[in-house]
Amino acid sequence: MIGAYQQVQNHAWSEYQAAQRQAEAVHAQAQQIADYVATQNNLAEVEIPELRAGGRTAAAFKRAAIETMHSLGYDDATIAQAMDAGQIGLREQKLIAAATRERLAEQARSTLNEKRARPQVPPPIRPGVSLPVPTGSEADVARADQRFEQAKARGASVNMQARLMAEALAAARRAATGTNKPAKEWM
Helix, strand or coil, X not given: CHHHHHHHHHHHHHHHHHHHHHHHHHHHHHHHHHHHHHHHHXXXXXXXXXXXXXXXXXXXXXXXXXXXXXXXXXXXXXXXXXXXXXXXXXXXXXXXXXXHHHHHHHHHHHHHXXXXXXXXXCCCCXXXXXXXXXXXXXXXXXXXXXXXXXXXXHCCCHHHHHHHHHHHHHHHHHHHHCCCCCCCCCC
């Protein structure tokens, strides 16, 4: 009986030691990954110019890099998981930095193009030349169309939009036929 007890105790002790060794191995592996991530981040701060600048520039570039990752379909949890697992090394950080630079450049180009867009300038008026003046019916059509767009923007019901569209159509017909009277008189 004492031998069986001793055997069970030895077995339990060996399982405990195996679990301890496994926990130590997991801890050592986690420490290696943390050291690798820290080393890669330090190298990235040296090799990526925007991060090397430090301060507000680096903080703004990091936010832009996260926005770039979001635009590519990554969420915060996935990014954090990849960083913690050591899957984002120096090479990956350089790729993300290049994509971020390209996205920021595209935004700057589009903003610049918007600023460069010139407003539509009317043609010059020469003496003795008359300008086309919209008729009353054309103005009615424009007003009806404007009311429809405003109602649509306000989120008007479908029935209200249909009524306004019918009024615009009637105004367009009157403009096309050249009459200001409705097509039929009811009384």
